[in-house]
Amino acid sequence: MLKEIDKKIKLDICITTIATSISVLFIISSYIFKNYSSEILSILIIVLPTIYIVGNLIIRGIMEKEIKDLREEYDDIILQANEGIEEMKQEIEKLSHST
Numbered sequence: 001m002l003k004e005i006d007k008k009i010k011l012d013i014c015i016t017t018i019a020t021s022i023s024v025l026f027i028i029s030s031y032i033f034k035n036y037s038s039e040i041l042s043i044l045i046i047v048l049p050t051i052y053i054v055g056n057l058i059i060r061g062i063m064e065k066e067i068k069d070l071r072e073e074y075d076d077i078i079l080q081a082n083e084g085i086e087e088m089k090q091e092i093e094k095l096s097h098s099t
Contacts, residue, residue, distance in 0.1 A: 008059050015055035019048055 026044040030037035
């Protein structure tokens with residue numbers, strides 16, 4: 001589980017770095033190409049949220065996989081516990097009938 005958390009943190013850092021780099025690139029480009037600055041900045045306004053949305057979707061997928069794995073482990077543990085309880089009941093019945 002810590003491995004998955006580490007993966008999510010690295011992904012967050014990567015997404016933030018990419019978004020920051022693209023922002024700086026677009027802002028510098030808007031100063032270089034002054035005639036197209038409004039178009040460049042308009043594209044930036046569209047691109048930035050898209051980067052964060054895609055990143056959040058990827059992180060959500062990782063979290064859903066984590067939850068699914070935890071549920072499977074939980075179900076296995078409950079099944080083993082129920083099997084143990086049944087075995088204990090059978091042993092108690094054997095011991096109570098033999099006395």
